[in-house]
Amino acid sequence: MLSEVGTITIGLALAVCLYASLAVFLSIRRSDPRWLQSGWNGIYATTAILGFGLLLLLFAFLTNRFEIQYVAQHSSRALPVYLKVSALWAGQEGSLLLWSFLQILFALLLIARPSVRTRPLLPWATVILGCVAAFFIGVTLFLSNPFARLDHAPFDGQGLNPLLRHPGMIFHPPSLYLGYVGLAVPFALAMAALITGRVDEWTRAARRWTLAAWLFLGLGLFLGARWAYDVLGWGGYWGWDPVENAGLMPWFTATALLHGAVVQEERKGFRTWNLVLVILSFVLVLFGTFTTRSGLIQSVHAFGRSALGYYFLAFIGLVLVGSFALVFRYRSFLRGNSSSEGLLSREGAFLIALVLFVTLTVSVFVGSTLPTITDVLSHRRFEAGPEWFDRVTGPQFGLMVLVLALCPLLGRSAQALRRLRSRGWPALVGGVVVAGSAALAGFTGWTSLVGFALAGMAGGTAVAEIAWDVVGRSRRKEEPFLQALQRQVSRHRRRYGGYLVHFGLVLLVIGIIGTRVHALETEVVLSPGEEAQIGRYTLVFEDLRQEQATDHVRTEARIAAYRDREYLTTLTPRIDAYAQQTVGVPALRPGWREDLYVVLAAYSPTEITLKVFINPLATFLWLGGLILLAGGAVAVWPSAEEVRLPVAEARRRKVRNTVAAVVVLALLIAAGAAMWGPGHGASARLVGRPLPGQPAPDFTLTLLDGGTISLADLEGRVAVLNFWATWCPSCEEELPAIQSIWEEYQGRGVVFLGVALQEDEAIVRGAADQYGLTYLLALDIGEQVSTAYGVTGVPETFVIDPEGNVAFVHIGPVTAEELIEELESLLGQ
Amino acid sequence: MGGKAKLTIAGLLIVAAVAYLIASNTGSTAHYFLTIEELQTMGEEAVGRSLTVSGAVIGDSIVYDPSVPRVTFTIVQVPGDPEEVERAGGLAAVLHAAVNDPSAPRLEVVYNDVKPDLLKDEAQAIVRGKLGEDGRFYADEVLLKCPTRYEEEVPDQAEEP
Numbered sequence: 001m002l003s004e005v006g007t008i009t010i011g012l013a014l015a016v017c018l019y020a021s022l023a024v025f026l027s028i029r030r031s032d033p034r035w036l037q038s039g040w041n042g043i044y045a046t047t048a049i050l051g052f053g054l055l056l057l058l059f060a061f062l063t064n065r066f067e068i069q070y071v072a073q074h075s076s077r078a079l080p081v082y083l084k085v086s087a088l089w090a091g092q093e094g095s096l097l098l099w100s101f102l103q104i105l106f107a108l109l110l111i112a113r114p115s116v117r118t119r120p121l122l123p124w125a126t127v128i129l130g131c132v133a134a135f136f137i138g139v140t141l142f143l144s145n146p147f148a149r150l151d152h153a154p155f156d157g158q159g160l161n162p163l164l165r166h167p168g169m170i171f172h173p174p175s176l177y178l179g180y181v182g183l184a185v186p187f188a189l190a191m192a193a194l195i196t197g198r199v200d201e202w203t204r205a206a207r208r209w210t211l212a213a214w215l216f217l218g219l220g221l222f223l224g225a226r227w228a229y230d231v232l233g234w235g236g237y238w239g240w241d242p243v244e245n246a247g248l249m250p251w252f253t254a255t256a257l258l259h260g261a262v263v264q265e266e267r268k269g270f271r272t273w274n275l276v277l278v279i280l281s282f283v284l285v286l287f288g289t290f291t292t293r294s295g296l297i298q299s300v301h302a303f304g305r306s307a308l309g310y311y312f313l314a315f316i317g318l319v320l321v322g323s324f325a326l327v328f329r330y331r332s333f334l335r336g337n338s339s340s341e342g343l344l345s346r347e348g349a350f351l352i353a354l355v356l357f358v359t360l361t362v363s364v365f366v367g368s369t370l371p372t373i374t375d376v377l378s379h380r381r382f383e384a385g386p387e388w389f390d391r392v393t394g395p396q397f398g399l400m401v402l403v404l405a406l407c408p409l410l411g412r413s414a415q416a417l418r419r420l421r422s423r424g425w426p427a428l429v430g431g432v433v434v435a436g437s438a439a440l441a442g443f444t445g446w447t448s449l450v451g452f453a454l455a456g457m458a459g460g461t462a463v464a465e466i467a468w469d470v471v472g473r474s475r476r477k478e479e480p481f482l483q484a485l486q487r488q489v490s491r492h493r494r495r496y497g498g499y500l501v502h503f504g505l506v507l508l509v510i511g512i513i514g515t516r517v518h519a520l521e522t523e524v525v526l527s528p529g530e531e532a533q534i535g536r537y538t539l540v541f542e543d544l545r546q547e548q549a550t551d552h553v554r555t556e557a558r559i560a561a562y563r564d565r566e567y568l569t570t571l572t573p574r575i576d577a578y579a580q581q582t583v584g585v586p587a588l589r590p591g592w593r594e595d596l597y598v599v600l601a602a603y604s605p606t607e608i609t610l611k612v613f614i615n616p617l618a619t620f621l622w623l624g625g626l627i628l629l630a631g632g633a634v635a636v637w638p639s640a641e642e643v644r645l646p647v648a649e650a651r652r653r654k655v656r657n658t659v660a661a662v663v664v665l666a667l668l669i670a671a672g673a674a675m676w677g678p679g680h681g682a683s684a685r686l687v688g689r690p691l692p693g694q695p696a697p698d699f700t701l702t703l704l705d706g707g708t709i710s711l712a713d714l715e716g717r718v719a720v721l722n723f724w725a726t727w728c729p730s731c732e733e734e735l736p737a738i739q740s741i742w743e744e745y746q747g748r749g750v751v752f753l754g755v756a757l758q759e760d761e762a763i764v765r766g767a768a769d770q771y772g773l774t775y776l777l778a779l780d781i782g783e784q785v786s787t788a789y790g791v792t793g794v795p796e797t798f799v800i801d802p803e804g805n806v807a808f809v810h811i812g813p814v815t816a817e818e819l820i821e822e823l824e825s826l827l828g829q
Numbered sequence: 830m831g832g833k834a835k836l837t838i839a840g841l842l843i844v845a846a847v848a849y850l851i852a853s854n855t856g857s858t859a860h861y862f863l864t865i866e867e868l869q870t871m872g873e874e875a876v877g878r879s880l881t882v883s884g885a886v887i888g889d890s891i892v893y894d895p896s897v898p899r900v901t902f903t904i905v906q907v908p909g910d911p912e913e914v915e916r917a918g919g920l921a922a923v924l925h926a927a928v929n930d931p932s933a934p935r936l937e938v939v940y941n942d943v944k945p946d947l948l949k950d951e952a953q954a955i956v957r958g959k960l961g962e963d964g965r966f967y968a969d970e971v972l973l974k975c976p977t978r979y980e981e982e983v984p985d986q987a988e989e990p
Contacts (some may be wrong), residue, residue, distance in 0.1 A: 319935070348836050355840045359847040366851055374855070381862035381909070383881050385957065385970075388858045392850045525896060557942055582946045602895060609898055609943050689911035736899065 006056050006147030010097070013049040014137045016042050017104065021130030028123045031427025036123060040111050043126065046133070047108045050101040057094060057146055059512035061087055067153035070094060070146040076159035078550045086170045087160050091313055092308075093146035095173060100136040102174075102181040107133060110185055110209075117612045118205040124192030125185075126508040132184050135315055143308050159551065162576060162583045176220030176247060180285045183250055185728075186257070187282035187323075190275055194326050199271055199333045201259035205497055206209045206278075207494075209635055210261065214254045215632040219671075221247050222625045226259065226675045233584040233599045235521060235613030237621070240389040242368040246288030249361050253281040254546035256357035262494075263350050271334045272327075273354055279323045280361070291368070344420075356400045363392045390516060394447075398454055401509055403503055405431075405457035423464070430460020434510070441593065443518055443616065448829045451513045459506035462499050489634065497635025504628030511621025514594075520614040527607045529811040531691070533614050537596060538562040538691060542570075542792060542811050544603055552578045557600045557608050558792070560688055563588060567688020569792065572681045573600035573610070587681030592619055598681075622676065633664070689790035691804045696721075696798065697788040701755065701778035709753065709776065711804060718826045719751040719800040720819070723786055725758055726767040734813040735771045741819050742775045755780050757794055801826055859955055865906040868960065875960045883907065883965060884936060885927040886973075889951025900944040901965075904954050904969045906934040920974075922953045940968040947973035 020042025027035030044717040057070070061084045061173045066072040074087040074094070089095040107129040114122055140146070148515040186206035193202035224244070225237040238244060255635045257277040260270040290312035327334075366373060367384035374382040405427050409420050434456025435449050443452070466485075474484035489496045524532040526541040542558040556574040560567065571587035637657075692698060700710040722738055724731040742752040753776035759781060768777055780786050789798060792811075799808040799822050860881040867883055868875055884904030891902040905927040908914055919925045927933055928951050938956050948971070954963070958968035 111844040348839075349837055352839060352843070355843050359843060363847060363851060370855065370859060382855055383862045384855070384859050388854050391854050391858055392847070393848065396847060523898060525898070602898070604895070609894070609895060611943065 001058055002056065002065055002414045003147045003149035006053060006060075006068075007050055007141070009053040009056060009147060010137060010141045010145065010147070012103075012410075013046050013053065013100070014134060014141055016049060017046040017130055017134045017137055020046060021127050021134060024123050024126045028127070039126065039130075042110060043104065043107050046104045046137075047101070050097070050104055050137070054088070054097060054101055057097065058085065058088055060147075061085070064157070065153075066155070066157050067149050068146075068636065069148045069150045072150060072154055072157045074157070074160055076157040076551070079160055081155075082167070083160055083169060086164070086173075089173045089177075090160055090164050090169070091143045093140070093148075095177070096136060096140040096144050097146050098174065099141050099177050099181065100133060102177055103129070103133040103136055103184060106181050106185055106209075110188075115205065117201055118189070118195060120198060121189050121192040121202060121205060124195050125188040128188035128191055129184060131179060132188070139308065139311060140392075143311065144305040148740070159578075162552070162578045162581055163231055166227060166231050168230065168671075168675050170472070171667075172220055172223040172227055175216050175671075179213050179215075179217025179220055179247075180218060180250070180288070181226075182209060183254060183281045183285050185213070186278050190278045191323060191326060193780055194275065194330045194333070197330065197333050199275075199330075200264065200268055203264045203274055207258075207261060207265075210254060210257055210278075211632060211636040214251065214258060215629060215636055217247065217251045217254065218625075218632060219629055221251060221513075222629065223671060225625075226622065229618075230588070230675065230680065231583075231585070233611075233772065235519070235585045235586075235599070235611070235615065237515075237595050237618075240367065240384070240386045243288070243292050244362045245368045246284070246291045249364055250281045250284040250288065252357050252361045252364070253277050253284060255807060256304060256354050257281060259350055259352055259357075260285065263347060267347070269347065270350075270354070275327055275334070277354075277358075279320070283316055283319055284361070286312055286319065290316065310744060330554060336449045344410055346407060346410045349403050349410055353400065353403050353407070356396055360396050360400075363396065364389070366804060369394065397509070398451060401451075401454040401458050401506075404505070405454065405461050408461050423468075425491065426460040426464030427457040428460070430463070431457040433458065437661050438510075443514065445517065448513045448517045451517075452510065455506045455509040455513075458509075459503060462503045462506065466499050467498070493637055497631045497633075497637075500631030500634055501628050504624045504626070504631055507620045507624025508628060509618045509624070511619070511624055514617025515615045516614045522599065522612050523609060524612060525607055525609050529809065532610075532612075535614055536564050537568075537612075537614070539567055539571075539598070539610070539612070540689070540691070540809075540811075541608060544608060549576075552576045555600070555603060556605065557610070559598060559610070560790075561596060561598075561682075562691060565691055565694065567685075568596075569684040570688075570792075571596070571598050573598045574681065575600050575603070585681065589682040590619055590680075593617070595619065613744045626672070637661075685792075687787060687790045689792075689796075689809060689811075690798075692806055692808060694806055696800045696804055696806045699785040699788060701753075701780070701785060704761065704768070704777040705780070709778070711800075714751055714800060715804060716802050717749050717751050718802060718823060719753060720823075721753050721755060721789075721798040721800060722814075723755050723757060723780070723789070723791050723794050725756060725794045726763055727758075730813045731795045732771075734795055734815075735773065737816040738819070739771060739773055739775070741816055741823070744820075745823055745827075746775075750827070752776060753778065755785055757786055757791075799823070799826070860939050862909070864909040865904065865936045867909075868936065869934050875964055877959055879957070880960060880966075881955060881957045882936065883909065883953060883955045885924040886948060886950060886952045887928055887935075890937075891944070891948060893944040895944075897941065898943050899939065899941045900948065901937065901939050902948065902954075903935050903937050904956070905930065907953065920953060921951075924953055924982050937965045938971075939965050940971050942971075945971060945973055 023035045027033065027039060045048060053342055060068050060071050061075050062081070064071070064075070064077055070091060070093045074090045075084055079087065087094075089098045107126060110129065111116070111122055111126060126630045186202075186209050189202045189206040190208070193199055221244075224247070228239070229237040257274060260274040260277055263269045264271060290309050367389050370384045371381040374380055388690050406420070409423050409427070431453040435453035438452040439449060470481065470485045470488055473479065473488055474481050477484065479487065494772050520535060522534055524534065526532055526537070526539070528541055528543055531538055531540045538561070540560040540562070542560055545558070547554045547556070554574055554576050556572050559571040559573070561569050561571050569589050571589060573587040576583045576585060584599055584601070586597055586599045595614040595618040596613050597610040597615055599613075600608060601611045602609040652714030692774045696711060698711045700708055702708050720738070724735065738752065746752075754773060754775060754777045756777065757780050758764055759779060761779060764777065789796075795813055797810040797814045798806055799819075801807040807826055810818070858879065860879045862881045863871070865882060865884050868880070882904070885907050887903045891900065893900045907923050907927045908917070910954060914920055914923050917926070938954070940956070953974045955972040956966060956968040957970040958966060961967050
C-alpha cells in the first residue's frame with residue numbers, strides 16, 4: 001500500500017511539474033498572465049507533492065517498512081532514529097527523490113518573492129527549472145524508484161553501511177545537494193536573460209542564489225573532508241577521488257562566476273565569461289551526478305553501476321548544446337563594454353583569476369577522466385593519483401594566491417605600480433612573517449616556504465585592506481573603531497564577506513601545505529605496557545578492551561600519549577566489527593602545531609599494530625575553512641542598503657531574517673558540534689603515568705601495621721610499588737610471585753610496598769593473610785596515590801630506583817622473571 | 830603593446846603552462862593502468878614504472894607477517910574493460926571465475942603494510958606500485974572491493990596508506 005501510494009505520488013509530481021512548465025511556456029507564447037499563474041501554482045503543487053513523498057519515505061523508515069526495497073537495504077530495526085533520517089539519502093533512490101524535491105523547492109523560492117530585477121526573467125527561468133526538475137523526477141520514477149517493493153518483506157533490514165553511521169552524514173549530503181540544485185537557478189536566470197535580451201541583469205538577480213549555492217556546496221565539501229578525516233582512518237581528508245573532484249569542479253566555476261559577476265555589475269565586462277561559467281557550473285553538477293551513478297568511474301561514493309548514467313549523459317548533451325546554441329544565437333547582446341585596463345589593473349587580476357579557475361577545473365576534469373582520455377587517445381590507460389593532482393594543481397593554486405595578494409592593491413587606474421609601492425608593504429610583511437615563523441617552526445623546504453610566503457602576502461593584504469578601510473571611516477565619521485567596523489561590514493557585506501573568505505583561504509592554504517608536505521606517517525607494533533617514540537610523541541599501550549554493542553563488537557585500544565615525555569592525553573582508537581565489514585575509528589588529538597592521529601590497524605591477544613599520523617597545521621585547515629564559509633555567509637546576507645522598504649515590511653523582513661539567521665546558525669553549530677565536538681577518541685586524565693626515567697611522584701601512606709611511609713623514606717633503596725585490589729583476578733595471579741620475590745630480595749635492601757585500592761581495612765587484611773603477604777601494605781584512601789601515579793587499573797607495578805626515579809612500569813600483571821631481571825639490573829649498578 | 834594584448838598573452842601563457850603540467854605529469858606521476866596479462870606481455874619494460882594493476886585475490890595465497898608488517902598475496906587476471914565484465918555476468922561472477930581458473934595469468938604482490946580487512950578470497954584488488962626485478966609486484970597502495978551486501982561500493986580510501 002505504502003509502496004503504491006509513494007509511486008503514485010512521484011508520478012503525480014512528474015505530471016504536475018510538466019504541466020507547470022508547459023503552462024508557463026504558454027503564458028510566454030500567448031502573453032497570458034492566467035497561464036503564468038496556473039504554472040506557478042503547479043510549481044507550488046509539485047513542491048507540496050514531493051514534500052509529501054519525502055515524508056512518506058521517512059515514515060517508511062521510521063516504522064521499519066521493509067517491504068520497501070530501499071528501506072530494507074538501508075535501514076534496520078536497531079538503527080538509531082537520527083541515522084534512519086540520514087538513511088533517507090544514503091542510497092541513490094532516496095537521494096534522487098531529495099534532489100528532485102530541493103530542485104523544485106528552489107524554483108518555488110525563486111518565484112515566491114521575486115525582486116524587481118528578477119521579475120522579467122521569471123517566466124523563462126521557471127520553464128527551465130521546471131524542465132530540470134521534471135528530468136530528476138522522471139529519473140526517480142522510472143529508473144530509481146525509492147518506493148519499489150520487495151516480493152517478500154524481510155523481518156529486518158540490512159542496516160546502514162557502517163561508514164555512513166556518522167553525524168556528518170546527516171549534513172554532508174543535503175548540504176551538497178543544496179549547492180547542486182542551487183546552481184541550477186543562476187543557470188536558469190542566465191538563459192532567461194539571454195532569451196529576453198537582458199544580459200546585464202542576470203548576474204545581479206542571480207547573485208544571492210550563486211552565493212548561497214556556492215556556500216552550501218563549500219559546506220558540503222568541507223563536511224565531507226572532515227568526515228573522511230574522522231572516519232576513513234587514512235590520516236587524510238582529501239583523496240582527489242573522482243567524486244570529490246566532481247563536487248570541487250562546480251565549486252571552482254561558481255567561485256569564478258562570483259568574481260566575474262562583480263566586474264559585470266561594475267563595468268558590464270566579462271559578459272561571455274559569466275555565461276560560459278554559469279553553464280559550466282550547471283553542466284559540471286550534472287556531470288558529478290553522472291560520475292556517481294554511471295559506474296564508469298570507480299570511487300568511494302559510487303552508487304554502483306546503473307543505466308542511469310546514459311540518461312544523464314544525454315541530458316548533459318542537451319543542456320550543453322541548448323545553452324551554447326542560445327549563446328550563439330543571441331551573441332549580438334553580448335557585445336559590450338569590454339575595454340580592459342591591462343595586466344596590472346584590478347580587472348586584469350580578475351581575468352587572470354578567472355583563467356586560473358578554469359584551468360584548475362580543466363586540470364581536475366582531465367585528472368578525473370584520465371583513464372578514459374588516454375584510452376581514447378592512445379589505447380593505453382593512465383590513472384592520475386594524488387601526486388598527479390598535487391603537482392598539476394599546486395602551481396596553479398600558488399599563482400592564484402599571488403593574484404589574491406596583489407589584486408586588492410591594484411586600482412582601476414593606470415597608477416597600479418605607484419599604488420603597489422605605497423600599499424604593498426603589508427603583503428611583504430605578511431609574507432616574511434608567515435614564511436619566517438614557518439621556517440622557525442621547522443617547516444622548511446623551498447616549495448612549502450614559497451607557499452607560506454604567498455599565503456602570508458595574501459593574508460597581510462586582506463588584513464591591511466580591512467584596517468585601512470575601517471580606520472578611514474572611523475576618521476571620516478569620527479566613530480570609534482569597532483562601530484566603524486560594524487557599520488562598514490553591514491553596509492558592504494559582499495566586500496567584507498570577500499575579505500573574510502580570502503583570509504580563510506589563507507589559513508586553509510597554510511593547513512594544506514602543512515598536512516600535504518610535512519605530514520609524517522608510521523606504523524608501530526606494541527605489546528601491553530610497551531612504549532614507542534614517534535617524533536616528539538611517546539605512545540604507551542595500556543590495554544585492549546572489547547565490548548559487545550547491539551550490532552557490532554567494539555575493540556578499543558587505550559594508548560597514553562606523551563609529548564616531549566610529558567603526559568598529553570589518552571587515545572582510544574578502535575575497530576568496530578560489524579557482521580560483514582569492520583570499520584576502524586581513529587583517535588585524534590588536535591593541536592595548533594599538529595594533530596596526533598592514531599589508527600588501530602590490527603590487534604591480537606599479545607600485540608597491536610598502530611598507524612600513527614602526525615598532521616602538521618591541520619587545525620589551520622579546519623579553521624580556515626570555517627572562516628571561509630563564514631565569509632560566504634556574511635556576503636549572502638542582505639545588505640542594509642538593499643532593503644529600503646516601508647516600516648511594516650522592513651520590520652517583517654527583520655523578524656524573518658532574524659529567524660532565518662537563528663535557524664542557519666543553529667544548523668551550523670549542530671554540524672560543527674557533530675564534526676568537531678568532543679569524542680574523537682582522546683580524553684585527557686588529570687595526571688599521566690610517569691614514564692621510565694622520570695621522578696616518581698611523591699606520596700605519604702599509612703601502613704596497615706601502623707606508621708607512615710613516603711617517597712623520601714625510600715631514598716637510596718630500590719622500591720617496588722604494586723597497586724592491587726582484592727577483587728581483581730589478575731592480582732590474584734601475580735601476588736604469590738611478588739611475595740616470593742620479596743622473600744628472595746628482602747635481604748638486599750629492596751622495599752616492596754603493596755598499595756590496595758580499597759578502603760576497608762578488614763578485607764585487605766583478610767586477603768593479605770590468605771596470600772601470606774609479608775611486605776609493607778597500605779590502603780590508598782581516596783585513591784590519592786594511584787591518581788598521582790596515573791594508574792588506570794589494577795594491577796600496575798612501578799619499580800623505583802635509588803635516586804627516586806621510575807625505572808620500570810608494568811601495566812597489568814608482572815611476571816616473576818620480569819621483576820627479577822629488573823631488580824638485578826638496578827641492584828647490579 | 831596594449832593592455833588587452835598583454836592580458837591575452839598572460840592568459841595564454843597560463844593555459845600553455847597548465848597544458849605542459851598536465852602532459853608532463855601524465856608521463857611521469859600518472860599510473861599506467863594494466864591488466865596482469867598486459868603486464869606480463871610488457872616483460873622487462875614494465876620494471877620500475879608506476880603501475881596500477883587489478884586482479885582477483887586468491888584467498889589461500891594470503892600470507893601476513895604482522896611484525897613487519899607485510900602481507901603477500903597472489904592476484905589473477907580479470908578483464909580491465911568494465912563492459913567486458915558486465916557481459917561476463919558482473920564483477921562477482923568474473924572474480925569467482927578468475928580465482929578458479931588455474932590457467933589465468935597470476936601476479937604475486939608484496940605490500941608492506943597492515944593486512945586490509947577486505948583482503949580476502951575473490952575480492953577485487955587494485956594495486957598501485959612498481960614491478961620488481963624478481964617479477965613480484967611491490968605495492969604502495971592496495972584498494973579492495975568486495976561485492977558486499979551494501980549497495981554502495983566499499984570506500985577505497987579506507988585502505989589507502
